[in-house]
Each structure stands twice: as structure tokens, then as C-alpha cells.
Amino acid sequence: MRIGIVGATGAVGQELLRVLDDRKFPVTELRLFASAKSAGKHSTFRGDQVTIETIGPHSFNGLDIAFFSAGSETSKALRSQVVDAGCIMIDNSSAFRMDSDVPLVIPEINAADLQGHHGVIAVPNCSTIILLMAVAPLRKFGTIKRIVVSTYQAVSGAGAKAMRELDVQSRAYLAGEEIRPEILPHQIAFNLFSHNAAVNEHGYNGEEWKMIHETKKILHDDAIAVTATCIRVPVFRAHSEAINVEFEGERPSVDQIRNALAEYPGVQVVDDAAKNYFPMPKDATGKNDVLVGHVRHDASNMHAIDLFASGDQLLKGAALDAVQIAESLIEQGLVKVH
């Protein structure tokens, strides 16, 4: 596979390089793209130095798959150039997620949706991915009627600069120095705040709205009711979520839930009630699996259950899901090799 990465110097771009290597992805050529200020620098992939380029008019010619992680505007601006070059775009941005001709894919859940692709495939929002990895295994127990989710989101979702900001602000706070937010809109050190995506006319911020609507698309279920509260917390790179799931009919037992989660690919059960040991971002960091636990029957609704999940935002929440999409395209014979 001849692979391109657009946004190669970003937090997700760097993770893509590691994931492609770790998973022994069949890379025969690798081209890395970033903005002008990074052009000419190098990244190392499997021992080779790869020079970082800016995008030119023929950048995607001869490439099979291009991973995009440079923001919605870049993805929109380059879509037709990529598709016209016969290259498949796997896009981490929110640019095309809700487009009816763009599959929105978590391979464990809806890999079959790739079959109708038209050259562009979208990686869902990181919070949606982690939510659905915890919820999808439960669909075997019957229709899910409603989800109430509250997130505890790491700063990595706002990029490498936001990760540095958490570090810098925390040091400043502990030194008693003044804190001046630059990347994130509010102080993040020892604080938390509603996700920094604009609030829409329904009162939801953009991140919450994505969780509501991407869930319906990925699960092919317009009737599934979702409400979300998305909060940024002072954690570097793993998101956590408190998830309440209401079934249309009878709820499964706690043991049935644990077994269903344990059997599901990409999910690891962390649920030691005796030790009060449940999913934590510290443990999810660097792991491919989404950790799920604190499973219990909801005391407030006899059809509902409560769960807690943590997953690495840069891995399953972004880079890993993107590479798994590429792997699934190969497996299903859906990518044309030049």
C-alpha cells in the first residue's frame, strides 16, 4: 500500500505512524504532509527517514490511501484532489461524517458500511467511538432505547498544542504563577469545562451534538435516543465516559453484560468491585482496547444499566480506528492498489 498522511506532525499524525508500524501494516511507500513550517523536517518510519512535504497539485497521484488529520478545512479543500487521483481518503475530521455518501465506520461495529464507499471514509468523533465500543456489545440483548452519557475528555482531542498547554499551565499553577489560556478557551489545569465546540440553537455544544447524531448513523438506528454532556478534564490522552443505557425491553443481568463486553473485540472488562478498580484514563493510555466496567443495574429505571469506560483518544479514538478502517478495506477487497 502506498500511504499518505496529511497532518503528519500533529498528535494524531504521529500516532498514525506508530500504529501503522505496530500493526505491521503493508506500507510500500509513505508520504508525509504538513504545513509549510514543518516542510523539510523528517519523521522516522521503520528505520527510514521520511521528509515532510507540503501538499502540491499531484501529491496524491499514485497513493492508495491518504489518512487525513489536519482539520475539517484541509479535508474539504483537498477532497476532490484526493478522490480524482484514485486515492481513498480516510478522514479524522468532522468534515464529511454526516454526509450520506460517506461511511462513518468503527470496524468492529459497522465494517460492512465500507462496501458502499465513494473514495471518502470518515472516522467518527473520538467520544462517539469510545461510547459505542461500550454500547455496541449490548445490542444482542435487545433494542437500546436511550443513552445518557457524560464525558471526561482528555486534552489530546484538541491536539498536541493543547497537551503542551495542560503541562505548561499545571506547572504555572503549582508555581503560583498566572495562567493565560492560549489554545483551550479556559484554564484546564486543575479545572474542567464544557467542551470547546460552539453551542448550537438546541443548547448543545458541537461535541455533544456529534455524539447524538453519529451514534444514530453508525448503529443504523434513527430511533435511538441520546443525550450527552461533554466536558474537558485535565487528563492528557484518554477519554472517560459515564454511560447510562436504557433497553426497550428487559435488561440483561450484570454477568451477561460483563460476558458480552469481554467477548467483544477491542473491549477489555475492568470491573473489580471488591477493590473498587474500574476503568481509568491512566490505564487506558497507550492501550488499543477500550476499558469498560463499573457495570451495574440502574437503581432508577428497571430497564437501564450504568457503565464507565475509558479509551485512548489518540488510538481507538482516532489513529487506530483509521488504520483499522484501512485494514478492513484491504480485507474486504475495497481498495484499489496502484
Added chain:
Amino acid sequence: MRIGIVGATGAVGQELLRVLDDRKFPVTELRLFASAKSAGKHSTFRGDQVTIETIGPHSFNGLDIAFFSAGSETSKALRSQVVDAGCIMIDNSSAFRMDSDVPLVIPEINAADLQGHHGVIAVPNCSTIILLMAVAPLRKFGTIKRIVVSTYQAVSGAGAKAMRELDVQSRAYLAGEEIRPEILPHQIAFNLFSHNAAVNEHGYNGEEWKMIHETKKILHDDAIAVTATCIRVPVFRAHSEAINVEFEGERPSVDQIRNALAEYPGVQVVDDAAKNYFPMPKDATGKNDVLVGHVRHDASNMHAIDLFASGDQLLKGAALDAVQIAESLIEQGLVKVH
């Protein structure tokens, strides 16, 4: 009023001194009690040095009100001594909260419950107080059927030592040093975890169970259904909560909700959607009011709404509520002055 404070050197004890002073509480005598290792030290109150004592057999003789904040075991061990001395115990621990002869009071909500007191009054759990300050103003719109709440709890709830631990661990993490949790069970720096109270046979941790059952008692509503997920986050002293409230009947408009919150004593509306400015622990710290905002109609249930709240755990979550109980006892003529 002749006042005693048991646990005077703790995080809540120190805050009690500040709150009594700030609110010009009528203190004519002040006695401070702590463990043997603090005895002989001093605290300053209104310019006077007060010597810290250990509890003796006659410690509560002549006192009108004793604030307890030294853990459940201490409250249980001293209850009869306090009551026999004719002193009222206002207890911040969970020792007696669910006892039928002990009022559990948030004065803005159920001050009238003080009328039946038998010498012991309990301050609710901090998370319950902050939840109900956001929810109680909405009861004028009809019966509340169900609450789904997820907390983002500061370390102050685990005491002054846990606050120091967050500081020490954060410095260690940033210096690349090993982290050894001593007070809290898991790493708290740049991490979060299920609240460190034992998990019961229903799968809920103790903190979650308190929120469920204290809510029913304070609101005098055994039918109100509550589920909670309680999470400790790396924040020093203000708790935040994502709250979903389902009404039995029609839900109020967002404006009606904002107005009801704004009118309620002890609540401040922070709800600037255009600026994405909602309650944050940074802003709630040091404030008496509980901040409530991010008010919206729940997209998943036409009877439900979503809110986000932040409140100072040491103030309204503990010391302030305790002092307000004392003020309400005076106002209602329910305390005998020696």
C-alpha cells in the same frame, strides 16, 4: 452562641472558622477540638488565638452547638456525650444521615425539617447538596420523576491530605518521577477514578448510594428515581455535576428554568451559550453559591432537561451548609442558649 468545632484542623474545620467569621455568626465562646497530635496548637478566630484541645469528659458542657467534621467514628463515639450536655451536634459525617430521628438539611430546601430535631442534625453529602441546589428550584414545574447524575468530584472531599496529595503527585508527574498514592487509592494527578467509597452489593460505590438515598430523604419523595456515577477528578475543591432531570409531566422552557434557578437563594446562573461559558470549578471555588448552567432540553426525552453545576465542596458542600443550619436553628428558635 457558644460554639465547638470537632475536627478543627481539617479542611472542613478550617473552612468552618472562616465561614463563621464571614457570616458574622454570633460566637461568644469558641472551643476547638482535634486529635492529640494537634492539641496545644492554636488557630486564630476574629483576632483571638484559640488553643486546640483534645476531647475530655466535659468538653461539651456549656456549649450550644458543636460542629463535627472528624469522620463517622468520632461522631458516633461522642453523640451521647454531646446530646447529654444539652449541646446540638451539627454533623458533617455520614454517621446519622439516614437515621429517621436525624434531620438531613439543606436550609434553602428543607429548613422546616429542623423542627423535629433531637439534638443531632446531619449535613448531607457534598455531592447531594450540589445536586439538589440545582434540582430543587425545578420542583415548582411539577413532579421530578428521575435524575441521572455524573459527578466530577474534587479531592477536598477526601480531606486536606488528599488536597496535598494532588499537589505533590502533580509535581512528581511533571518531573517524570514515580507516583505512589498514599491517601487516595489511585493516582489522581492527570487521572480520574470511581469514587473511593466501597462498592455495595448493588454495584454502586458508597458515594453514589448516598446521592440516591439522601435525595429521597431531603426532598421527602421516596418515589424520586436517581442513578449516579461518582468520579474523583484532579481538581482541588469544587465539585461539578452533569445532571439529567426527567419530569413526570411537561418540562418547563429553558427560560423558565433559568429564571427559577436565578431566583433561588444560593444558586447563580452561569449560562452564556454564545461564549460557551458554563459553570467551572475554577469559578465555583471560594463562592457560597452553586453555579448552574448549560441548561438545555434533552434531545433524547421530551420530558427531560440537562444541566451542569459546580459548587465549592468545602463551602456549600460542607462548612457553609453546616453554619446555615445553625443560623436556621437560631432563626426558628430551635436552639437553647446556655
